[in-house]
Amino acid sequence: MMRENTESWRTISRQFDGISLNMGVALGQAVLHQSTEMALSPSDKKINSDRVEEELNRLDQALEHLNYEIQNLVTNNKTSESSRLQTKIASNKNKNDSAEILEIYLLLAKDPGWKNKLRDKIKSGCDALEAVDQTLNTIRPKLASKESQPHWQERMSDFEDISNRLKRHLITSETQPQQNRKASEPIIIVADRIGPAELLEYDRNSLKGLILVEQSHTSHVAIVARSLDIPVVGGLKNIMSEITPGDSLLVDGNEGRVYVSPATELVEQLDDKLVERKGRPLDQSATPSFELAETLDGVHITLLLNAGLVEDVDHIESAGAEGVGLYRTEIPFMMRPKLPNVAEQTHLYKEILNRAGKYPIVFRTLDVGGDKVLPYLERLKSEMPIVDRRSSRVVFDRPILLRYQLRALIRACAGRELTIMLPMVAEVSEVKATRELVEGEIEREREKGNMVPTQVRLGAMIEVPSLTWQLPQLFSYVNFLSVGSNDLFQFFYAIDREYPRLSDRYDALSLTFLRLLKSIQEQCQVAHVPLSLCGEMAGRPLEALALIGLGFKTLSMSAAAIPHVKKMIRSLTYQQISDYMTNVCGFAQANVRQSLLNFARDHGVCLN
Ligand code: PEP
Ligand code: MG
Numbered sequence: 001m002m003r004e005n006t007e008s009w010r011t012i013s014r015q016f017d018g019i020s021l022n023m024g025v026a027l028g029q030a031v032l033h034q035s036t037e038m039a040l041s042p043s044d045k046k047i048n049s050d051r052v053e054e055e056l057n058r059l060d061q062a063l064e065h066l067n068y069e070i071q072n073l074v075t076n077n078k079t080s081e082s083s084r085l086q087t088k089i090a091s092n093k094n095k096n097d098s099a100e101i102l103e104i105y106l107l108l109a110k111d112p113g114w115k116n117k118l119r120d121k122i123k124s125g126c127d128a129l130e131a132v133d134q135t136l137n138t139i140r141p142k143l144a145s146k147e148s149q150p151h152w153q154e155r156m157s158d159f160e161d162i163s164n165r166l167k168r169h170l171i172t173s174e175t176q177p178q179q180n181r182k183a184s185e186p187i188i189i190v191a192d193r194i195g196p197a198e199l200l201e202y203d204r205n206s207l208k209g210l211i212l213v214e215q216s217h218t219s220h221v222a223i224v225a226r227s228l229d230i231p232v233v234g235g236l237k238n239i240m241s242e243i244t245p246g247d248s249l250l251v252d253g254n255e256g257r258v259y260v261s262p263a264t265e266l267v268e269q270l271d272d273k274l275v276e277r278k279g280r281p282l283d284q285s286a287t288p289s290f291e292l293a294e295t296l297d298g299v300h301i302t303l304l305l306n307a308g309l310v311e312d313v314d315h316i317e318s319a320g321a322e323g324v325g326l327y328r329t330e331i332p333f334m335m336r337p338k339l340p341n342v343a344e345q346t347h348l349y350k351e352i353l354n355r356a357g358k359y360p361i362v363f364r365t366l367d368v369g370g371d372k373v374l375p376y377l378e379r380l381k382s383e384m385p386i387v388d389r390r391s392s393r394v395v396f397d398r399p400i401l402l403r404y405q406l407r408a409l410i411r412a413c414a415g416r417e418l419t420i421m422l423p424m425v426a427e428v429s430e431v432k433a434t435r436e437l438v439e440g441e442i443e444r445e446r447e448k449g450n451m452v453p454t455q456v457r458l459g460a461m462i463e464v465p466s467l468t469w470q471l472p473q474l475f476s477y478v479n480f481l482s483v484g485s486n487d488l489f490q491f492f493y494a495i496d497r498e499y500p501r502l503s504d505r506y507d508a509l510s511l512t513f514l515r516l517l518k519s520i521q522e523q524c525q526v527a528h529v530p531l532s533l534c535g536e537m538a539g540r541p542l543e544a545l546a547l548i549g550l551g552f553k554t555l556s557m558s559a560a561a562i563p564h565v566k567k568m569i570r571s572l573t574y575q576q577i578s579d580y581m582t583n584v585c586g587f588a589q590a591n592v593r594q595s596l597l598n599f600a601r602d603h604g605v606c607l608n
Helices: 049-075 080-090 098-110 112-123 128-144 150-175 196-201 220-228 264-269 310-319 330-334 342-356 375-380 392-397 399-412 428-447 465-469 471-477 485-493 511-527 541-550 559-570 574-584 593-602
Strands: 002-004 014-017 019-022 025-033 187-191 207-212 232-234 248-252 257-260 302-307 324-328 361-364 417-422 455-462 480-483 531-533 554-557
Touching: 019 220, 025 207, 049 098, 049 112, 049 128, 049 150, 098 150, 112 128, 128 150, 187 248, 196 220, 196 330, 207 220, 207 248, 220 232, 232 248, 302 310, 302 559, 310 324, 310 342, 310 559, 324 554, 342 361, 342 399, 399 417, 399 428, 417 428, 428 455, 428 471, 455 465, 455 471, 465 471, 465 485, 465 511, 471 511, 480 511, 485 511, 511 531, 511 541, 511 574, 541 554, 541 559, 541 574, 541 593, 554 559, 574 593
Parallel strands: 025 187, 187 207, 207 232, 302 324, 302 554, 324 361, 361 417, 417 455, 455 480, 480 531, 531 554
Antiparallel strands: 002 014, 014 257, 019 232, 025 248, 248 257
16 A cells, blocks of 8 residues: 655655565665566567577577676685685585685586577577576586486486576576675565565675565475565555666655655654664563563463574574474575585584574475475476475485485484474375385494484474374374465465465354364373474464463474563463363354453463
């Protein structure tokens, strides 16, 4: 909704009211995001002869940017991209000279043979992006036939990396032609559709805020933005046509509001709230981290952290969590130009464990597919992204992905306990198969004389409704379970969590959904199988109140949510909410949101 400000000092700014998807205030220049998916749409792949010249120019420009980028890596080892490449180089025992590898990258990027092949493809009627893919596909089998020689394997992966980098330059030049800006300038992304991997492609130092046309709390992009700790405002239907690239924007995530060309006075007024992400301490005003998550009648609730970025793990203690209940391992995968190999993954998981120190971590295996696209696994893109090839389905189609990940986790946890959680399980047999894979990998490590984890705990996420009918059979294969309420809710109601056009119609506090959760909780309790809930509803005080009343004693959520949920718990009498929820589950009413609000008001429970 657009409002022209009437107060004299505000008249030049325009204000749009949406919905807060993450708190904080940020100022920056507008960058209108165009989905790479759209840029890559099949209709663009074939071009007419009159577009050949244009595509050749686009290719030349992208190659120039690629050369410049790699030249920079050669001369400046201080950038994070360079250090990522350096890590890769350091882990490669065949190469002892990192400069030599970077020089090889440069030679590949400048290779006239490659350039000619790309140009020929464009002249034959492909657009530039398709030319890169087709050229890679013709070169791949040639290098793969020399697979026995590690040298050629390494060249193949370098070449895939270079091709992906070139594609990114082609896409950037196509989608953001007029958005010239200095790399260090603060930017606010304005997007109709944006996936989490696309958001992570933006420079993290420049990225200050996000404005979305859609408004879903449980969308993966909102979850990743929360990890990045940037303010997010959603639900602004016409915002793309109201903003021009380069406009000055102020995003007020606290109020769910966006200002275009904000007046100086307004900026000054919000100055002390402007986000300075790096090193910003978590807001502990709700409950300091040392306070226990204990109800007034002494019931302890275990609060855990949801993490995805390596740095998230640093917040365990400051947020007042007792460990990481969900580490989304796909997020580091999304931030890389290519699939990390076993050595790179082992290095990453070790770093996460080191940062966590004494605190336990639940590593969720790769949950890709759907909106979580890995740019280098485009072949996994699906026609039906939410219900088709996601997570366990992807990894069962390509078991090597899961095997390598398990191998890396086992190596990283040698000599200590390893906790693994499987997403999107639909059948017990999937857990059984994964358990066998884990056992096989452990045996393999033992045979090699390597140390293995002291214990492996395997858990499954309850996200697909079919699993809720198989709990008795599932119990003997798992050490614990965790409800992924974001997915369970969308599959239960057949709505798409990324495009919540029906979100007003269905509510996680509907009795239908709560009864399902109650049945899961009761079955786990009887079978003594530890249960947690790690979807976004755990981090909202009112929803957390309902969950505790249903008997959930372990909740996992974002760092920012923990002090607020803890405050609610510390003002609550467990027995009262437990009796209340037992009672209410028998009611005929559809939804308990309002009656829970009344309960909180009548019993002095703090909800903010
Ligand atoms: C969930 O579905 O509730 C969950 C925690 O997993 P994700 O949000 O990563 O799909
Ligand atoms: Mg999920």
